[in-house]
Amino acid sequence: MKKITYLLILSICFSFSFTQTEDSYQMTVTKISDAYNAKDANQLFELFSSDLQSSFTLDKVQSFITDNQTKKGKMGESSFLMDDEGSKRYLVEFENSSTILVLKLSPDNKITQLSLEEY
Helix, strand or coil: CHHHHHHHHHHHHHHHHHHHHHHHHHHHHHHHHHHHHCCCHHHHHCCECHHHHHHCCHHHHHHHHHHHHHHHCCEEEEEEEEEECCEEEEEEEECCCEEEEEEEECCCCCEEEEEEEEC
16 A cells, blocks of 8 residues: 555656646747747847857847848747657747747756758
């Protein structure tokens, strides 16, 4: 009986922690979309980890937003597709195309990987 109780508690804790992770990713996707659509490079840059900030500078973020909005338009709806080697993939509908958003977060919910791939 004790083993069943422990297993039940463990599975509830695991489910709760998994849900928090999914919520963190979905909240981050929403923040990315809001910053992107507002053309606010600073807001998007602040979501990055320090490692990503050093390689993906504020100027590059501004260019990323400008170039992609010119080609694809504003971000619309997004939906989770799959987990992929520690990152998550989302299908994002833009005004002019559909694209895969690849996202990875650090334990403190900072973006460590962000890329767009053609769908």
